[in-house]
Amino acid sequence: MLVESWVIIVLILLMAAIIFRTGRAGQAVAVLPLATVPLFHLLGIPLSHLLDGWFSGMSSDLFQVSFQVVGLVIACVLYGLLAGNMGSRKGRRVYMILCGIFSALLTIVLVNSTLQL
Numbered sequence: 001m002l003v004e005s006w007v008i009i010v011l012i013l014l015m016a017a018i019i020f021r022t023g024r025a026g027q028a029v030a031v032l033p034l035a036t037v038p039l040f041h042l043l044g045i046p047l048s049h050l051l052d053g054w055f056s057g058m059s060s061d062l063f064q065v066s067f068q069v070v071g072l073v074i075a076c077v078l079y080g081l082l083a084g085n086m087g088s089r090k091g092r093r094v095y096m097i098l099c100g101i102f103s104a105l106l107t108i109v110l111v112n113s114t115l116q117l
Helices: 002-021 025-054 060-085 089-115
Strands: none
Touching: 002 025, 025 060, 025 089, 060 089
16 A cells, blocks of 8 residues: 555645645645545554564554554544634534545555555
8 A cells, every 4th residue: 555655645735736726725735634644654664664673562563553543643633623724614514524534444444454354
C-alpha cells in the first residue's frame, strides 16, 4: 500500500491546490487533513522498523498499526478543528461525517493490508 498512499497524498494536494486557485482558501485547507492517514502510514513504515529493534516484545506490524490509528485520531481532531470554518451547521456535520468515514475506511484497509488478514 506504499504506492497507493503516495497517490492519495498527491491527489489530495492537487485537489487542495485547485480549490485554492478558485479563491476558497478555507475549503482548500479543510481538504488537507484527508492526507493524514496515508502520511502516517508512510511515516510509520521506517519508524516501526526502528522501534522494533528497541522493543523486542512487539512486532513491527503492531507498531505500524499503532501509527495508522494515531493518524486516524489526529485526522479526526483536525476535522473537528477545521469544521468551525464551515458556513452552516449542516455543512459542518456533513464535512465531519464524510471525512471521518473516508479516514476510517482507509485506516481499515491499511490495517488489513499491514496485518494481512
